[in-house]
Amino acid sequence: xxxxxxxxxxxxxxxxxxxxxxxxxxxxxxxxxxxxxxxxxxxxxxxxxxxxxxxxxxxxxxxxxxxxxxxxxxxxxxxxxxxxxxxxxxxxxxxxxxxxxxxxxxxxxxxxxxxxxxxxxxxxxxxxxxxxxxxxxxxxxxxxxxxxxxxxxxxxxxxx
Numbered sequence: 007x008x009x010x011x012x013x014x015x016x017x018x019x020x021x022x023x024x025x026x027x028x029x030x031x032x033x034x035x036x037x038x039x040x041x042x043x044x045x046x047x048x049x050x051x052x053x054x055x056x057x058x059x060x061x062x063x064x065x066x067x068x069x070x071x072x073x074x075x076x077x078x079x080x081x082x083x084x085x086x087x088x089x090x091x092x093x094x095x096x097x098x099x100x101x102x103x104x105x106x107x108x109x110x111x112x113x114x115x116x117x118x119x120x121x122x123x124x125x126x127x128x129x130x131x132x133x134x135x136x137x138x139x140x141x142x143x144x145x146x147x148x149x150x151x152x153x154x155x156x157x158x159x160x161x162x163x164x165x166x
Contacts, residue, residue: 153161 150160
């Protein structure tokens, strides 16, 4: 009814007897633990620690590189905004200057045109006066010739 383990406790022979072989097995186990610790566990631990440091270092470098990148992008955007602002200010200044120059040129053109028109008017007035006096003279001569040819004689006097 009972198995062999039960028999061992009831006074029969025991499966595990604490004799010298147990101490030797325990010492071999401790030696095995020391050897495994020295040959396997410590090197693996060092490799894992080194990997962890390298990974942490790489992460820190990546964070630093990302921060540097973000700083440079921010600086670039600020410089770009500043350049655009300067460009717009320069364009506005050029536009104002061009409008002013255009106004000045228009005023000069108006003055020149007005001066040219006034000179032409005065020249025409002088020509009109000259032509009137020459027409008066010619009309007297023609009248004198008509009178001479109609009357047959020269008429003196009359209208001046």
